[in-house]
Amino acid sequence: MLEVSGLDAGYGKVQVLRGVSLSVGAGEILCVMGRNGAGKTTAMKAIMGLVPPTGGSVKIAGEELVGLPPHEIPRRGLGYVPQGRRLFAELTVAENLDIGLMTRNRGAAVRERMLDMFPRLRDRLRQRAGTLSGGEQQMLAMARALCLEPSVLLMDEPTEGLQPSMIALIREAATAMKAAGVAIVLVEQRADAVLSVADRVTFLDNGRVKETVEAQALRDDPALLHAHVGV
Amino acid sequence: MDFGPYLVFASLEGAVLAATLSLTALGLSLVFGVMRVVNVAHGEFFMLGAVAAWFVSALGGEALGLPAWAGFAAALVLAPAAVGALAWAADRAILARVGYDPERTIVATIGLLYILQQLTLMGYGPEARPVEPPFNARIALPWPEWGADGFAWTWPWGFGTTSYKLFVIVAAAALLMAVWAVLSRSRFGLIMRATQYDRETAQAFGIPVGKVYAWTFALGAALAAAAAVLIVPIQQAHYLMGGDPLLLSFIVVIIGGLGSLRGTVLAALLIGMSDGVISVFFSPTLAKILATLLVALVLVFRPQGLFGAKTA
Ligand SMILES: Nc1ncnc2c1ncn2[C@@H]1O[C@H](COP(=O)(O)OP(=O)(O)OP(=O)(O)O)[C@@H](O)[C@H]1O
Numbered sequence: 262m263l264e265v266s267g268l269d270a271g272y273g274k275v276q277v278l279r280g281v282s283l284s285v286g287a288g289e290i291l292c293v294m295g296r297n298g299a300g301k302t303t304a305m306k307a308i309m310g311l312v313p314p315t316g317g318s319v320k321i322a323g324e325e326l327v328g329l330p331p332h333e334i335p336r337r338g339l340g341y342v343p344q345g346r347r348l349f350a351e352l353t354v355a356e357n358l359d360i361g362l363m364t365r366n367r368g369a370a371v372r373e374r375m376l377d378m379f380p381r382l383r384d385r386l387r388q389r390a391g392t393l394s395g396g397e398q399q400m401l402a403m404a405r406a407l408c409l410e411p412s413v414l415l416m417d418e419p420t421e422g423l424q425p426s427m428i429a430l431i432r433e434a435a436t437a438m439k440a441a442g443v444a445i446v447l448v449e450q451r452a453d454a455v456l457s458v459a460d461r462v463t464f465l466d467n468g469r470v471k472e473t474v475e476a477q478a479l480r481d482d483p484a485l486l487h488a489h490v491g492v
Numbered sequence: 493m494d495f496g497p498y499l500v501f502a503s504l505e506g507a508v509l510a511a512t513l514s515l516t517a518l519g520l521s522l523v524f525g526v527m528r529v530v531n532v533a534h535g536e537f538f539m540l541g542a543v544a545a546w547f548v549s550a551l552g553g554e555a556l557g558l559p560a561w562a563g564f565a566a567a568l569v570l571a572p573a574a575v576g577a578l579a580w581a582a583d584r585a586i587l588a589r590v591g592y593d594p595e596r597t598i599v600a601t602i603g604l605l606y607i608l609q610q611l612t613l614m615g616y617g618p619e620a621r622p623v624e625p626p627f628n629a630r631i632a633l634p635w636p637e638w639g640a641d642g643f644a645w646t647w648p649w650g651f652g653t654t655s656y657k658l659f660v661i662v663a664a665a666a667l668l669m670a671v672w673a674v675l676s677r678s679r680f681g682l683i684m685r686a687t688q689y690d691r692e693t694a695q696a697f698g699i700p701v702g703k704v705y706a707w708t709f710a711l712g713a714a715l716a717a718a719a720a721v722l723i724v725p726i727q728q729a730h731y732l733m734g735g736d737p738l739l740l741s742f743i744v745v746i747i748g749g750l751g752s753l754r755g756t757v758l759a760a761l762l763i764g765m766s767d768g769v770i771s772v773f774f775s776p777t778l779a780k781i782l783a784t785l786l787v788a789l790v791l792v793f794r795p796q797g798l799f800g801a802k803t804a
């Protein structure tokens with residue numbers, strides 16, 4: 262579904278990503294791991310076109326995205342849950358969802374589905390997003406991205422700063438999306454949080470892909486994981 | 493003569509200034525709020541609005557033989573549209589090219605200020621030209637008085653306003669309401685606000701930030717131009733008339749707090765009314781001195797503005 266190959270990107274003259282390749286198919290969860298500063302967020306932003314790639318290719322269902330204006334990329338079916346949520350804090354919950362719905366002209370039916378999926382948002386539609394609790398904010402960030410009815414969902418550290426019950430809820434949501442045939446890229450630092458739902462894991466180090474392994478292999482042999490993340 | 497009638501008269505003068513100032517300052521505030529661009533050329537868009545209004549009404553009167561009210565009505569629509577289109581082009585040709593970099597946009601808009609001023613001088617000339625008001629009946633202001641036969645209305649001589657001045661106040665208020673409705677109720681307003689709060693995330697949700705910027709810049713300029721069309725039957729069009737509105741708009745925006753529509757309108761009322769009252773009772777210069785002093789105090793003690801949120 263999403264094919265990234267040889268992606269180079271950086272900020273100004275500083276190159277951060279060097280030939281990053283990864284791929285994820287429909288109904289599959291790819292976990293991207295790496296230490297702080299490895300370039301995980303930069304990779305997500307480069308896929309979204311927010312950091313313009315200087316080389317390589319990003320294809321969704323065979324269509325090249327590199328070179329499109331940044332606002333066209335989500336319209337091709339990429340939903341993005343940024344690190345730190347990045348809600349429009351001054352806007353209400355309803356307005357944040359509206360922004361997501363507008364991206365691909367989705368209507369009330371999609372919105373209803375999101376509110377059924379995250380019922381706590383329904384009670385807070387008129388509340389300013391910035392005043393939600395951390396967990397509610399993460400739900401809203403996911404709901405906003407799912408309002409696009411994406412075929413590929415990028416989630417950058419969605420479990421950051423959340424308690425276990427909330428992390429479980431995000432895992433469930435990811436599994437539900439996977440079952441619905443969405444291709445999911447899940448950036449994580451903490452293996453325990455998501456390894457159980459991942460299909461494959463790509464390790465990023467210093468802007469390069471170190472290795473991509475089957476998640477099952479990591480689950481069977483925790484020592485392997487330690488070797489990669491180097492905790 | 494009583495103090496009361498003077499005060500009513502001064503307040504009406506102040507309200508006319510407050511009305512047009514709210515529109516002009518709101519344009520400046522929107523552009524800064526959404527685009528983070530300090531538009532030094534904002535006063536020139538105001539001036540161009542007045543000059544365009546003169547052209548439209550003169551052309552309508554002489555070439556087409558339209559009555560004054562029709563020429564004015566045409567100017568009220570065409571002048572802001574033309575100035576908005578010019579601003580749209582300036583955004584695409586200049587501001588977008590320098591990547592909306594804060595320092596470079598200041599320099600660029602200073603350049604734009606001089607270009608617009610000189611082009612106007614060359615094309616329109618150094619004269620101040622009046623635009624005929626569409627209607628201008630004198631309205632004497634009644635004043636309640638307890639006389640020998642009890643309560644009565646009196647009409648102190650010389651105190652009055654014109655129907656046109658009242659129209660300016662009403663029209664500016666209606667425009668402000670319309671802008672408020674667009675910002676808070678419409679799809680474009682939502683997109684504008686999202687862009688203002690987080691440009692990058694807005695792009696990640698399909699918002700064409702470049703287009704939003706160009707339209708915001710056009711809207712900001714059109715608001716200044718609309719204010720100028722309203723004021724030009726009272727003030728005359730001149731190529732150097734942009735200086736005062738620019739200064740006063742900056743004062744209003746600093747006092748009101750950036751990006752807050754409510755703050756901008758309240759600050760414009762404060763500055764406009766006090767300017768009117770102080771000018772009538774003392775002198776216009778004192779009014780400007782006090783306003784500038786207030787700005788200095790606000791900058792020192794409440795940098796987020798009197799009515800702004802405390803986040804800045
Ligand atoms: N806006 C920016 N300008 C310049 N350099 C940046 C910028 N954002 C990130 N970088 C640099 O790029 C590198 C990769 O950062 P990135 O945010 O992609 O890391 P990450 O893997 O997401 O880390 P974390 O786990 O802490 O979120 C870092 O060295 C960082 O300093």
Ligand SMILES: [Mg+2]
Pocket residue numbers: 301302303344417
């Ligand atoms: Mg990151």
